[in-house]
Amino acid sequence: MTLVGRPVPDPVIYRGPLGQITRSIEPYTDSDPIGIHASVLALLGAIVGREPHVEFEAYQPLLIWPILLGDTNLGRKGSATNHAIRLFETAFPKFMQQRVQPSLPASGAAIISGTVTRAIRLEGADAFEDNEEYDMEDDEGEAGPPKSGVKTYVSKPGFRGAWLAREMKTFLQRSKMDSTMAGTLREMWEGQRVDSETKKEHYALVDPHVALICHIPPEEFVLNYSASDAAGGSMNRMLPIFVHRSKILKFPRKLPASVMDKNVRALIRMVEFAEKCGELEPDAAALKLWDERLWEELDTESNKNKIMKQFAGRVMPYTWRLAGLYALGRCSSTISVADLESAAAVAQYMMKTVEHVFNEYQVETKAMPERKVEPFPFDGDPSLAKEAKVAKLVEIAKAAGEAGEKSGKFLQNMNIDKDMLNHVGAAAQAQGLVKRYRLSRGSAGGHTYLIVYTGPTDEESPVEEMPKPAKRFVAPVEVAEERLTPEPAAVVTPKRAASPVPSPQPKIRTKPLPAQAKVAPKPPVKKVNGGGSSGLLAGFFS
Template sequence: MNTPDASGRRLRAVTAAPTQPSTTTAPSTTTPAGTDPAAAEAATVAEISRARSALPALDPVVFDCYLGGLVHAVADYTEGDPVNVLASLLCLCGVHLGQGPHVRAGDDFHPLLVWPLVIGRTNSGRKGAGWSSAKRLATAAAPDFMVANVRSGLTSGEGLAAMFTDDPDEAPDDGDTPAKPRRRGGRLPAGDRRLVVFEAEWAGVMERMKREGNSLSATLRAAWEGGDLSTMAVTARIAPESHIGILGHITPDEFRSKVSRSDMAGGTYNRFLPLMVSRTRFLPGGQGAPDAIVKGLGAELAERLDAAGELDSIGFTTAGDALWRQLYVEFGTDTGDRPEVEQFISRAAPYCLRIAAIHAALDLADAIDTRHLLPAAALVRYSIASARTALTDDQAAAKLLAWIAAAGVDGRTRNEIREDYCHKHKRATEEARKVLADLIDSGQVAVGKRPGKGRPTEVVTAVEIPRAS
């Protein structure tokens, strides 16, 4: 069905993807000397499958939205994870829409800002490939925005705020137009407060944030709320308006090694939407999506972005309000995870609201409906599972999962884990309990019952991850 925009024009509908695309393609014909091409490529495909199976379970309803349709249209042409492409588009579109479209949670104003923290291994994660696919679509839709409003190189809070600080010296009055403050260095187009910060090496930003006197953490917390980055320090800055999206890439090991409990408790990282990703397919010599497809999708996206940018406050339909009440309870209640996980996911409810509002805006709707909340909630659930996975030692999880899997359908009891796996060591048992909880939460291990003479015994078994391929 076509959707009318604000002026009555008909916008072409993009069919959302019900599932993620396949993870394999035709093999390459070139391999290193002395290597069997078929065997090498089969091993590569097997490794892709293994890496995918280690990710948390993903509900394909994530892609039942306009942006999901864009992801589906280019998915066969990229090795990047569809979740990465979707999240990158959410970040870019939310910033492009500007400060007009917004939602409210009580008295809190929420700009449509989404800050994905894309977590994947250096090689198998293909984090850059997912960003490249999203960037290409966004460039086709808004080339000027992508050149002028997308930057890298976060170093300090002062540096970020300076992007929005007007020079107190006014530009000369030419007699025709009033004098206006000059933008220092011309860093953003005059009057434009939209900025996307893309950091391919977020670990470096984390290092800089730890330096004594660095104000970046505090500035980021203010920026997520949207608006004022001004200070009252001796070197005061006046930056009353901002609309910033942050998109960072990092590996699981880097994140675990650099983030501390105090970092989590400080409230900076609960502004981010953690998402585990991995390579989806084997595309040697891939050229990306054909230009004709990208240009067509970009033209459609441009129309929607322009019309959606005129929206103001976004409310709820009756059905949307009823579903949001349920989701607000789900995402606003403690999950029982260990403290660092709870802190990482503590903004799940507002993130669900922001993402749903972006979906609604791109449908040119001024009210959030169930069709917007369902994919938003699915992405937030995946983010919660990603946080658990990201904060779990991969080697410890893989080792325990392999030990459980070795038992086959018989599974392992918790007592067997304590006695046979941990050899009754108290500390090892406590760590294994945490890892097991994460494996259960991520869907990699299932809990069942083993019948016996008396009461059935609880057992855990390894399961096939129900992640769409």
């Protein structure tokens, strides 16, 4: 069964022993082979650890983070990953039981503290009282004196594990409320140390090696994806893979024991070889292929348009990570032409997935009721604001783009009160970096305050936009620019200092509202700073 218009994987993806594993499972399931293959690659990359790596620009561990994008029921996302899980549970039961978690923690701090707690349980570590051996940074970014009573928990280097984020929608929604989430994931994809500090505890996750497998329907992915996700840099660490039911199989049968045993033995050989393997290097023919053809093809496609740039910014190192996995599949430390071609085919399929999803799965939205906007400058004392706090405010505002961000998010992510936000905002405002606006009272009866970045922006060359979707879907309805400009007679200018740098009115983001649905009150959001785990064994992995 073929979905008309869907991206089609190049058959070279299924070369070698890893491809043979996927092909051996295919007759017994209606799951998409590319979904099974991506899940197998991710779990293999997690279990082999940090030692096998490729040197491309920097140290590249063989971690990949696939996102399986498929329609509900027809995508067979869960079925594809489950086949890979059953295979690895048979081959490596202890790893799968102790180190694979069924969901992603709720914040960047919880990811760090929970993973450190799990690592200490399994591998042991030292706990340092009062930070005697670790200099912490103060609010100005400079090393300060040890903080009395703070315990530091440090994992041993190279903790291996995996997360299964079967509800990626929740993760995307949380990442909009937690500015530390994207930064934490960026560092973990690189395999670098990440830290989380509260008033009583400091957690340090040293050189983690954790895979991530996500599931989400394409419509929800497009709807919940935002410019702030792209600005945070976490999206180009992901590997979007479109999946769809491969055939109609009315009674899928269990994988025969002989097939399972053969695949298990192959995986065990790969992992045993990886334990003795260090750097994986390309041979001369593979380097020639990269220099003469593949680099140019991938570079051209990854810079095709703005959306592609946001997702394919790491396509080059991703290709070499995948090539390293294909070489491990052959139990070789040399990356061949076949390995590199297979890896490039996966990377190219990722880019086809991005183009397909953002062309075909636009979601109809309903415009919010019109609300007027008026300037509402900060009137705090800039001398009371610390430079680190000003930089953090500017960072959040810049990530939000021209639409601006509500003041509540700044209060939450910066761990400050309204008075301090007024002082910090006044300092940034004096430098011409931000501007504050007030929206007229909405249906809830309260004012909404927006903080908009007005400083210098990175220059970008014009990019070609993707073609409009077919009539099958309706493009999002945007609020007209002129609606946001208050009529002169309707604006009452508050008695506050005028903003030093004029800037355009912000665009108000619109969100879809279900018909005749009541909006439930939002649950309280746990703060990142000061709201971490309260003990060595506390956290997500309890």
